[in-house]
Amino acid sequence: MKLLAHDAYFAFAHEDGTPFMLANRLQNNEIVWLGPLYLVWDNTKSKELLDAGASDMPYQIKRIELKFMPPFPNMTLPPGSSAAAQRGFMHFRQHCMACHTINGEGGGKAPELNYPVSVAEYIKPEYLKRWIMSPRSIRYNTTMPGLTSAILDRETATEELVAYLKAMSNAKRVPANP
Ligand code: HEC
Numbered sequence: 791m792k793l794l795a796h797d798a799y800f801a802f803a804h805e806d807g808t809p810f811m812l813a814n815r816l817q818n819n820e821i822v823w824l825g826p827l828y829l830v831w832d833n834t835k836s837k838e839l840l841d842a843g844a845s846d847m848p849y850q851i852k853r854i855e856l857k858f859m860p861p862f863p864n865m866t867l868p869p870g871s872s873a874a875a876q877r878g879f880m881h882f883r884q885h886c887m888a889c890h891t892i893n894g895e896g897g898g899k900a901p902e903l904n905y906p907v908s909v910a911e912y913i914k915p916e917y918l919k920r921w922i923m924s925p926r927s928i929r930y931n932t933t934m935p936g937l938t939s940a941i942l943d944r945e946t947a948t949e950e951l952v953a954y955l956k957a958m959s960n961a962k963r964v965p966a967n968p
Pocket of ligand 1: 817882885886887888889890899900901903909918921922929931932933934935937951
């Protein structure tokens, strides 16, 4: 388990006494308050953690609860999904889930993408791809950031994300609070 396998720390202030916040480069420099506690992984010696980027780095932590169950069962792909869809799921957890929900699971800051009708059903694939890479080229005042340019092959990653969303359109599960 990640928590046991890697060193992790809760930070509660900046060393230099400046306000405990940061401007998130990946989300239009949105100011994020980090307190009460911010989770930091010692990722410099772990390829697995480095690959995971900023996922699983929650902020504004007030308490932690340990549960022994598979995380996000409603978001997982149906058995037999393609390798592309599985890589898409990984990208989704890293780059989308902080804001969006799938079948009710995930962040609640942005629209649900799968239930009851999937974005892969009502947005043409070429527009879905374009939306993910460059949302403002479709809706000029949208607040959604495009997929980060920090990843190596954005084009392929975007296709894999679309493969994940498409596969999930065949795996609708009623959200806990529909
Ligand atoms: C910082 C939060 C945030 C992140 C991260 C984010 N989105 Fe969004 N997304 C939004 C918001 C807010 C909207 C609604 C904005 C609008 O309609 O203008 C949206 C809208 C969408 C829509 C259109 C839904 C519709 O029916 O109009 C799709 C599809 C989508 N996002 C997919 C993704 C994918 C895939 C990712 C990951 C690569 C992602 N989003 C990452 C905030 C985010």
